[in-house]
Amino acid sequence: MNADRILVVGGYGAVGVTVADTLDGWFPGRVVVAGRDEARARALGGVRADVTDPDGFRRTLQELGDVAAVVLCVEPPDSRVARACLERGVHLVDIGATGRLLEGTADLHDLAAGSGATAVLSVGVAPGLTNLLARRAHEAVGGADRIDLTVMLGAGERHGADAVRWTVEGLAEPLAGAPLRTTLPGHGTRTAHPFPFSDQHTLPRTLGVEQVTTRLCLDSKPLTSALFGLRPAARRPAVRRALTASFSRVHLGGDGFAVRADARRGDLHAACAVTGRAQSRFTALVASYVTRELLAGSPAPGVRHIEQLPALAGLPETLAAHGLAVWRLGEAPPA
Ligand SMILES: NC(=O)c1ccc[n+]([C@@H]2O[C@H](COP(=O)([O-])OP(=O)(O)OC[C@H]3O[C@@H](n4cnc5c(N)ncnc54)[C@H](OP(=O)(O)O)[C@@H]3O)[C@@H](O)[C@H]2O)c1
Incomplete structure (x- = not known):
């Protein structure tokens, strides 16, 4: 070295x-x-x-x-x-x-x-762990036609200013696709909304999968509804400024996060997930x-x-030494 x-x-x-x-x-x-x-x-x-x-x-x-x-x-x-x-x-x-x-x-x-x-x-985490889990689920079905990624972030975590800027700008981007209900190990069933994480744009090329989507929710269900309810208004710069200020000051919820990848090929379905605390x-x-x-x-x-x-x-298993829990469809959720 x-x-x-x-x-x-x-x-x-x-x-x-x-x-x-x-x-x-x-x-x-x-x-x-x-x-x-x-x-x-x-x-x-x-x-x-x-x-x-x-x-x-x-x-x-x-x-x-x-x-x-x-x-x-x-x-x-x-x-x-x-x-x-x-x-x-x-x-x-x-x-x-x-x-x-x-x-x-x-x-x-x-x-x-x-x-x-x-x-x-x-x-x-997203992109990153999402990409690694997407590849894992893709290989588990022998080559997926479609991958759906779900990311849950803790609204109580003190995310950095640049991460808050990125998230608020992402809210303003017009995106196709419907919300999806998914079970996140240890966090129950969540409704996650389309969000412009880069993984869904790069994975089709690196994995050769036709359709990849990524959705986001917060650990707090009411905050998730409020945030995505504001999506049309977030196209206005003044609303984005107000959202950035409140995200930076108000920390409601915990610091738990989760990432799940679902891969499908015909009737075949594989899913895997990781959960942890403090995405930063x-x-x-x-x-x-x-x-x-x-x-x-x-x-x-x-x-x-x-x-x-x-x-x-x-890497997900390596990160288990730092507190990351790794889960596969069919296993009991991590405690
Ligand atoms: N892949 C993922 O999963 C993931 C997860 C979290 C965050 N992120 C990304 O990581 C980035 C950092 O997030 P964060 O939460 O750590 O934000 P942060 O706390 O605001 O940290 C940004 C750091 O960069 C410095 N900086 C800002 N503008 C700069 C510039 N023009 N040139 C050089 N340094 C500059 C800041 O210091 P100064 O202001 O003093 O320059 C600060 O030290 C964001 O872009 C976020 O979207 C990615």
Whole structure:
């Protein structure tokens, strides 16, 4: 293993702080945190970096000189930061959840393959664990015609500002599809609503499945109804601002989350799920294990989604050591 550094961008945010801590435990002295607040980053031994300024980001990489991997714990507006990493042969882990942005990075596959770098996309809970479970359920039916993903998030968790921004913007996106009632192990039957997680856009290509949908609900049933009842109004910027403010201040409910994948082929049906507490922490753990695989494993260069890395297929079971419960259709729900 070499001694090159790991740049965690957004490294003092809700997800990034656990990524930085976990990687520091595995690779002591090699983690450098970054964000726009120079004083805050420097207090942690880090540097200033802004993902909306790709030229400045490129200079930061040059100045640091020995960066082996960048973990993006904040969503950049386009793929130019990814390009700045991959053209230097720097590995990239991106926890972003916007399909359009991930497709832009996937277009850099040849650049990454040429420079010997690997970028891993669809990293986190959704996308991330959703992708791994989708692949599992797909294989269990021998190749699915259709996959339905359901994500439940805890309304009581203190989600980071960037995650709240993403969720409120997603509410404003016009989406086809009907709500679906699903049983989430340990949480009973829930009504989940179509939501623009990137997994449903990327999995048809990586798994060769014709139809993939992703739906969202909150742990609180009344809040789920209220939130999706506001969907038409959320197209108005003033309503989105009000929703962002209330999500950031009001924390009603718990911090439990669940992810379920249902795959169907004709009459065949397979389903699997995971449940845990604190999605930000599990997103960070997934990002940390992916980064460790890039630095200590031997992934093929290029741009991949998490479900395309065979070494990470057992990640849900690995995360059981951190409190994640794994379930398959036919088993009793986890206690
Ligand atoms: N895949 C998944 O399952 C999953 C799950 C949760 C979250 N996410 C995504 O992860 C991202 C982070 O979520 P979070 O909850 O950790 O948000 P957060 O708490 O707001 O953290 C964002 C971090 O990024 C920094 N940052 C913001 N804008 C930046 C910029 N332009 N350049 C560099 N750094 C910047 C922030 O510090 P400064 O403001 O000081 O710069 C902060 O440290 C979101 O995009 C969210 O959608 C994905």
